[in-house]
Amino acid sequence: MDVAWARLIADVQGSGRQAVLAVTGGGTAAIAELLRVPGGSRLLLEAIVPYDPRSLAEFLGQAPEQACSAETAVAMAERARGRAAAIARPEAVPIGLGATASLVSDRPKQGDHRCHIAVAMDAGTELTSIVLDKGRRDRPAEEDLVARAIVLCLAQGCGVAAPPLETVLAAGDRCTRRSLPSSSPIDRLLSGALARVTVCPDGQLAASAPTPSAVLPGSFNPRHAGHVGLARTASQILGTPVHFELSVLNVDKPALTAREVRRRLAQFAWQATVELTRAPTFLEKSRLFQDVTFVIGADTAERLVAARYYGDSETRMHAALQEMAERGAHFLVAVRRDEAGRVRSLADGVVPARFAGLFTEIPESRFRFDVSSTELRADSGQEATG
Template identity: 40%
Template sequence: MAVEDIVRRIHETPWQTVLVAAGGGSQAIADLLKVPGASRTVLEARIPYSPASLQDWLGGPPEHACSEGTARAMAMAAFLRARELCLSEHPEGGNNVLVAGVSCTASLATDRPKKGPHRIHVAVQRVEFTRSYSLVLNKGARSRGEEEEVARRLFLQGIAAACDVQFNEEIPLLTGESIEHRQAEAPPAWGSLLLGEVDAVSVGVPHDWEKGRPPLIFPGAFNPLHEGHLRMARLAEARLGRPVEFEISILNVDKPPLDYVEMKHRVEQFSLQERVWLTRLPTFLEKARRFPGCTFVVGIDTLLRIADPRYYRHEPGLRDRAIAEISQLGCRFLVFGRVVQGRFVTLDEVDIPPQLRALCEGLRESEFRHDISSTEIRRTGQNPTQIPGV
């Protein structure tokens, strides 16, 4: 089947898309636009070529401009943009609009040598699933134009998948090359969470709240979960005599929500005996409203952010009102020391508002110290299960 025939079939579907390409693959967008009917399929197309443009699309700098994770984040941003555009024209559609975000990020041959591999990552985001296609090219085996042709076809395959169209065109691979596929299907509750129909869903074994004692809530990204997190949870349970439930907000300020591949990966780090909440609660005030009466398990770095007016539009009054409401909701903080700017810091050593300090209980360095962070683990590629506590 010729590319034009595939594009024509895409245009015949009811799916509407936002497409975004960085570093390669933009010819696939041109393929869609030159076949009549593109206005039914393409709501918007973006080519964020500069680092600043990509950062603007994602709401912040990615850890790597060309990676499978960045492709998924780009596709999620495109999905949300597609919903926004579609609902602006058809508000009656609600959460039933048929939209998808499709992305391509590539690092291809250029006029200067590249240190890393030449590679292409394509991602598709729909309310039902997240899907990605990754291909590492044999470096130096193709011209830039030939690599662009591979990116074009892989991007088209993603667009076809987004619109439930079978892609039968051959992608010209060389010996040793293969396309890696990843997909996560969303349970209905996760789709409701992404669309904002609910603000929290839980996974794992629920704990008994009947005695009127809410559990301990341990918020974090857990990217990855490591031994320090697990030790904090066990120490918190032993100290306060209540079970810990972990909480991961899929929303982060100015960034796309976590996609289903990422949600699945983070949840699967925990044992089946742990209860994990996925929420749309990026701030502690929102968490307190959802879990009144709970004690939050936090590191001192997190507590300092709660105290910092910069996170309240630089308005100390907003911060003070948020802390006051957290207090009124009966919430408290169990605070663990962390390395901050190269020095291990505990609750006793920080300057925070008195009304926040009144809600806090801290552990001494002799009770807990673990210097490795999730950021450091990602940077060095260490195995998080083999990092001992101090």
């Protein structure tokens, strides 16, 4: 390996970024190049080659209109970045790279020989499209060019000074570059463009999924066995799946960052569906999820019927409860121990008689869990971030 090339890869490895690569159609040698230089584990989290159309469709969550297109490369990069954010070290900057190519084959091709390389970062996506001088190279030479272009694009995305792409191109090749704003549903939700995103167990994101019948809200910092057990018990009682719900906004804390959101979502990977929202209060949640049962602890139920959480106004509290009732909200309440060590039940809250029908208590014999996320953070020395 050329000394300058090896030094470039070493610089990328030491950039503080961690990446997931998704490559299809050609250029897979880039993965090997990144690992030939010692230190690859500092950079590369995962490399995926969804080569078969069915594999690519599963990776993206749907079949692309065209396997080799700029749109597909961008979708692959954003999917890879989401994966990187979920598994990267807390101090690392996650990056996703998607590359798709159409190169020399054993069958003649009518279209251009080309590749599209997208690098997705927090600020957006850098897209590079290359059209090769058709007939100039054989398959190994085209593979080598695309692999080197992938490494150069990754280096630039990692903030490393890299040779321009023109150094690997010939006179008949054409290259264009574009900077794109992020189109990730999570980023759009954080910006306020979306009110809700459904995160499936496999990581697929949906902006308009059907409304669930039951939701268990929480901060999940961290998620613990109590959350899992309560969701399971509630599902058995209600006879319907229970989705978890995480609001990126908090009444009295800063909004969650994209990185923090993805860290918390990673706890549910391949296990549960999460509704990501911008609804910090139950009144706002009821507007977003109509005819839904909210699964909550007794301490939360107490706050729902306490005037002090409505500016010391019983009128405002009654108005909020009335609106929630009109929107079909119901609350399934679990017994739990509060921070003072007292066991709290629905009976500890003074529920206005006219709203008693909104609340149903889970018998203590069916469920009670006494450890909170706050206690788990304290035990681990982790700071609260919302």
